[in-house]
Structure formats: structure tokens, C-alpha cells
Amino acid sequence: MTKKPDVVVVGGGFAGCEAAWAAANAGCEVLLYEMRPQVMTPAHQTDLLAELVCSNSFKSKNPDSPAGQLKEEMRALGSLMIPTAERNSVPGGEALSVDRVAFAKEMTEQIERHPRIKVVREEFTPQKFNPDTPTILATGPLTSPALSEWLKSLTGQEHLYFYDAVSPTVTADSINRDVVWEQSRYDKGDAAYLNCPMDKEQYERFVDALLAAEQVPLHDFEKPAYFEGCLPIEEIARRGRESLRFSNFKPVGLTDPRTGKRPYAVVQLRPENREKTLYSLVACQTRLKWGPQKEVLRLIPGLEEAEFVRLGVVHR
Numbered sequence: 477m478t479k480k481p482d483v484v485v486v487g488g489g490f491a492g493c494e495a496a497w498a499a500a501n502a503g504c505e506v507l508l509y510e511m512r513p514q515v516m517t518p519a520h521q522t523d524l525l526a527e528l529v530c531s532n533s534f535k536s537k538n539p540d541s542p543a544g545q546l547k548e549e550m551r552a553l554g555s556l557m558i559p560t561a562e563r564n565s566v567p568g569g570e571a572l573s574v575d576r577v578a579f580a581k582e583m584t585e586q587i588e589r590h591p592r593i594k595v596v597r598e599e600f601t602p603q604k605f606n607p608d609t610p611t612i613l614a615t616g617p618l619t620s621p622a623l624s625e626w627l628k629s630l631t632g633q634e635h636l637y638f639y640d641a642v643s644p645t646v647t648a649d650s651i652n653r654d655v656v657w658e659q660s661r662y663d664k665g666d667a668a669y670l671n672c673p674m675d676k677e678q679y680e681r682f683v684d685a686l687l688a689a690e691q692v693p694l695h696d697f698e699k700p701a702y703f704e705g706c707l708p709i710e711e712i713a714r715r716g717r718e719s720l721r722f723s724n725f726k727p728v729g730l731t732d733p734r735t736g737k738r739p740y741a742v743v744q745l746r747p748e749n750r751e752k753t754l755y756s757l758v759a760c761q762t763r764l765k766w767g768p769q770k771e772v773l774r775l776i777p778g779l780e781e782a783e784f785v786r787l788g789v790v791h792r
Contacts, residue, residue, distance in 0.1 A: 492614035524580035567668035569660030641761030673739035
């Protein structure tokens with residue numbers, strides 16, 4: 477890009493990439509700011525655009541569902557994300573799940589080689605804002621402190637915050653295949669998930685350990701405001717001992733082939749990559765300290781010898 481940009485996009489996440497792609501394909505010269513790797517966040521691990529920091533699932537592919545309908549609408553509007561996700565998909569039953577690294581790499585490559593998009597790897601500060609140039613702020617919940625304060629001064633409002641969480645990931649070789657089995661809930665789609673069954677005694681022992689385990693403390697001045705759609709499992713358990721098995725660990729639609737029956741509770745594992753060398757613990761986000769976290773999660777049948785390549789964390 478040699479001339480003044482027609483549009484500035486701040487933030488190279490999903491929304492920022494889609495905005496830059498749409499504007500560029502409409503004929504605009506686009507300047508896309510992404511502060512990583514110059515400035516990292518508590519959740520990102522790479523400098524790739526459109527990095528998935530939480531789940532690797534984009535939810536249902538079924539066009540009759542809201543998530544599926546949104547995908548079809550995005551596709552019709554020329555989305556970059558949806559076809560890229562499909563090319564980098566991993567087995568996920570009815571859900572569109574992706575190899576997070578391969579997906580982000582391809583997203584980055586396509587954005588960086590677009591002739592009308594220039595990616596600037598530096599933090600966008602208020603001093604760089606030009607009121608004469610249309611600017612899209614797509615920095616999301618991990619907005620830098622300086623930009624966050626600027627937005628607060630512009631709006632005259634105290635902005636909100638919440639805590640989001642990330643689930644752990646284990647190596648495939650460390651999973652006990654004599655205990656787990658492959659099946660998607662209600663047998664929809666491919667048999668994408670590994671299922672770790674719990675009987676009542678195992679479930680009760682897990683909940684006891686979970687509630688007793690030491691957590692990473694929050695700052696004294698912060699209230700534990702969590703995103704309800706991604707609650708740490710210990711917070712769900714605190715709301716009632718049975719809560720987990722009616723939510724994150726629900727066994728409905730699953731049959732243990734060893735018994736021919738539905739288990740008392742089930743923890744599901746989803747592939748993280750096409751090679752199926754890594755599996756994430758679905759909906760097992762937590763803010764337990766790492767030592768106690770390993771001990772608690774190894775109480776899950778099939779994960780007694782689990783090797784963790786990423787542990788669960790909570791970020792503001």
C-alpha cells in the first residue's frame with residue numbers, strides 16, 4: 477500500500493480479519509493493526525491473526541440451527557473465516573471444529589498477501605487515530621490498557637470486564653483407550669469425540685476434589701465476574717453438586733459400549749489437530765492452580781496418566 481488508507485481496522489482477530497477482508501474486496505485500501513507479537517495478551521500464544529484462544533469449535537454446522545444459519549449467511553457475504561475453517565477442519569461431530577494452528581496460519585497468509593491490505597505489527601494508540609479516516613475498532617475483550625482507557629474517556633462510561641477461561645489439552649498417547657470410547661452425542665456427524673465415563677462414586681470423588689482444590693486468586697479489587705457461557709467447572713460445581721452432570725458433563729446421547737448403558741456423567745475430549753495427537757477437554761475450563769489442576773483432572777477415568785501440553789487458565 478503506497479497511498480493513504482481508505483479504512484483502518486484495529487485488531488487482527490476474527491472480526492478484524494473479516495472487516496479488513498470485506499473492505500479490501502470492496503476496493504478499499506486497508507490498514508490493519510495487530511499489536512502481537514510486539515505486545516502480547518494473557519491469552520494469546522502466537523503472533524498469528526485470528527488465533528483461537530478458547531475452544532477450537534465454531535459450533536453447529538446444521539443450517540437449521542442459529543450457529544449454522546449464521547455460517548451460511550457469512551458464506552453468502554464472502555466470508556474468509558468459514559471456508560478457511562472448513563479447509564482446516566478436524567472431526568467434531570455436528571460442530572465445525574478446526575486445527576487451531578493450521579486455521580490461524582492460513583488466515584494470516586490470506587490477509588497478508590491481499591494486495592489491498594497492509595498489516596502493521598504495532599499497538600494502535602489514540603495518537604494514531606485520524607478522525608478523517610473511517611476506523612473500525614475490533615480489539616475485543618483483550619483490548620490493550622491504553623486503548624481501553626481512551627475508549628473509556630470517549631464514552632464517559634466505566635467499561636465492563638469479565639473473566640473468560642481456557643480448557644486444558646492432553647496428548648493422545650497418554651489417554652487410556654481401554655476406558656474411553658469414540659462417539660458423538662446422539663451419533664450425529666462423525667464419531668469425533670473421545671468419551672470418559674464416570675459412575676456415581678467417581679463423579680462424587682471428582683467434585684469433592686474439584687471444590688477443595690486451590691485456585692489462582694483474583695486481585696483484591698476485582699469481583700469474579702465470569703462469562704456465563706464459559707464458566708470454570710469449579711464455579712459450576714459450587715452452584716450445586718449435580719450441576720456439572722446436567723451441563724458440561726451431561727451423559728445424554730452417549731452409550732458406554734462396555735456396559736451398553738448411559739454413564740452417570742461424561743467428560744468429552746475433542747481433537748485439536750488433524751493428526752489427532754492432541755485432545756482438548758471439552759468445557760473443562762478452570763482457574764485451579766496448575767499442580768492441583770493436574771491432580772484433579774487425572775481423577776477423570778481414562779486420564780489417570782494424562783500428559784498436559786496446555787493447562788486451563790482464566791484471563792480477564
